[in-house]
Amino acid sequence: MAAAAREAALIIEAAQRIEPGNWVQAANAMIARRAAGIPLAYVTGRETFMGLTLLTDEGALVPRAETELLARTAIGLLAGEDRRVIDMCCGSGNLACAIAHHVRHARVWASDLTEGCTSLARRNVAQLGLADRVSVVQGDLFGGLAGMSLEGTIDAVVCNPPYISQGKLATDRAELLKFEPREAFDGGPYGLSIHQRVIRDTLSFLKPEGALMFEIGLGQERQVRALFERSKGYGPVQSVSDADGNARVVWARKAG
Incomplete structure (x- = not known):
C-alpha cells in the first residue's frame, strides 16, 4: 500500500510538472503506461540516485x-x-x-x-x-x-x-x-x-x-x-x- 501511494504521488507530481494546465489527463495517461508495465522512472522521467534527481529516458538503463x-x-x-x-x-x-x-x-x-x-x-x-x-x-x-x-x-x-x-x-x-x-x-x-x-x-x-x-x-x-x-x-x-x-x-x- 505504501509503495502504491508513493507511485501515485510521483505520477501526480510529474503530471503537474509536465502539463500543469491539464495534469489530470496527463496523470491518467501516465497511470495507463505504468499499468502496462513500463518502469516508473520512464513514466515520470525522473529517478533519484545518491541524493541526486536524474532525468531518465528509454534509451538508457534506469539507475538502480x-x-x-x-x-x-x-x-x-x-x-x-x-x-x-x-x-x-x-x-x-x-x-x-x-x-x-x-x-x-x-x-x-x-x-x-x-x-x-x-x-x-x-x-x-x-x-x-x-x-x-x-x-x-x-x-x-x-x-x-x-x-x-x-x-x-x-x-x-x-x-x-x-x-x-x-x-x-x-x-x-x-x-x-x-x-x-x-x-x-x-x-x-x-x-x-x-x-x-x-x-x-x-x-x-x-x-x-x-x-x-x-x-x-x-x-x-x-x-x-x-x-x-x-x-x-x-x-x-x-x-x-x-x-x-x-x-x-x-x-x-x-x-x-
Missing part, C-alpha cells in the same frame, strides 16, 4: 539503488583534491554525476557506446550544473577517449557494465529487455565480455595505484577476481558486499 554501493565505494576511495575519474559504460551518467557531486574538484570523463546514453548523460550533467567538471563522450569503451591525453593520469575507473549472459537474457531474464535497452544488460556468452576488455584496456589509463571498480552480478565474484588476477596488472583484488552479504563490487589497484 544497488549501484549506489559502487558509487559509495568510489567516493570513499577518491577522498581528496583534484581526482581524475573515468565512468565507463556510463548509461544515464548517474555514477559520473554522483562522483562529481560528492568528490570536491573531481574531474570526470563519462563514456558509453550509444547515442541514447550519451545524450541523456549530457542532459543530466547540464541540469545538475556539472558541465565544467564532467565530459561525456561516445565510443566503444575507451575509444571515445582517444586523443585526449588521459593515459597514465587517471585515479579511478568505475564501470557498471552489462553483465547478464546472453543465455539468461533468452530465458529467465528475458523480461529485462521488454522496456530497457539490450545494450545495458548483454554481457556476452558468459556475462563477462565487457569486464575482460575493460580490465585489459584500463591499465594504460590508470596512474600507478589507480583503481578499477566494477559492479558485478550475483555469483560473479569468483570469475571477475580471476580476470583481474589473470591480467597480472593489478594488486590484491577486493570485494564489497551489500546488506544481504552478496558481493556486488569488485575492485583492484593497478600494480605499482
